[in-house]
Amino acid sequence: MATLEIRDLHVSVGDGEETKEILRGVDLTVKAGETHAIMGPNGSGKSTLAYAIAGHPKYTITSGSVTLDGEDVLEMSVDERARAGLFLAMQYPVEVPGVSVSNFLRSAVTAVRGEAPKLREFSKEMKAAMDALSIDPAFAQRSLNEGFSGGEKKRHEILQLEMLKPKIAVLDETDSGLDVDALKVVSEGVNRFSGTGDTGVLLITHYTRILRYVKPDFVHVFAGGRVVAQGGPELAEELENEGYEKYVKAGV
Numbered sequence: 001m002a003t004l005e006i007r008d009l010h011v012s013v014g015d016g017e018e019t020k021e022i023l024r025g026v027d028l029t030v031k032a033g034e035t036h037a038i039m040g041p042n043g044s045g046k047s048t049l050a051y052a053i054a055g056h057p058k059y060t061i062t063s064g065s066v067t068l069d070g071e072d073v074l075e076m077s078v079d080e081r082a083r084a085g086l087f088l089a090m091q092y093p094v095e096v097p098g099v100s101v102s103n104f105l106r107s108a109v110t111a112v113r114g115e116a117p118k119l120r121e122f123s124k125e126m127k128a129a130m131d132a133l134s135i136d137p138a139f140a141q142r143s144l145n146e147g148f149s150g151g152e153k154k155r156h157e158i159l160q161l162e163m164l165k166p167k168i169a170v171l172d173e174t175d176s177g178l179d180v181d182a183l184k185v186v187s188e189g190v191n192r193f194s195g196t197g198d199t200g201v202l203l204i205t206h207y208t209r210i211l212r213y214v215k216p217d218f219v220h221v222f223a224g225g226r227v228v229a230q231g232g233p234e235l236a237e238e239l240e241n242e243g244y245e246k247y248v249k250a251g252v
């Protein structure tokens, strides 16, 4: 069973005099079939964790480790991470004019599976996944992320998940900017693939709203670049009622 292990991870941004430590010793273990929510106030380092796992060049790992089934993720190129079964949906996905959703998905599937899927089978698979997510078929021909609404971006992320079937999915702020209908579609998507038991989900969110639809097995509260509290779904409820105030103090 797939396991992502993050051990005492320290991450900095900037260089020279400007270096700033953002993550200050993060420990986290995510297994296939588990849904973990990372919650925390703005600026607590949630996205930094996602970028560090993704291998974004701006973020320097100063110490600690990230492994997937014992393999050193930090030694892998971004492509190798995807092939190893890591999926990372970013808070601000890039726009790629001229590359259609369909082409992008086919390239991504090819990269992950190691061979190009037959066009007809791929089209069928994509159509079924789009149907399940109530995505208009015309969406497949649009340019990647160009002019996508918040809801379209997020549906597209879930579509990628359905197609790529990663071992571990890191979803950063998947719920931001969604209306209730879109939130439900996205939540159902997350529940569907986490329910298979084959994927572990790390759901990063500032808001408790999505947790009405996605029930996390574990909740981790982030403040000041580390995990300051852990618990089950009841912790999300507490945060909904009481906010982050007491944890912000704990993170300093």
Ligand code: ADP
Residues within 6 Å of the ligand: 013, 014, 022, 040, 041, 042, 043, 044, 045, 046, 047, 048, 049, 058
């Ligand atoms: P969150 O996602 O929890 O809101 P972030 O990880 O985006 O938090 O940011 C954590 C802190 O790191 C913030 O103070 C932010 O300004 C800083 N930070 C993040 N990325 C960069 C960057 N590329 N350059 C400089 N500072 C950054």
Ligand code: MG
Residues within 6 Å of the ligand: 008, 010, 024, 025
């Ligand atoms: Mg430490």
Ligand code: MG
Residues within 6 Å of the ligand: 046, 047, 048, 091, 172, 173
């Ligand atoms: Mg963020």
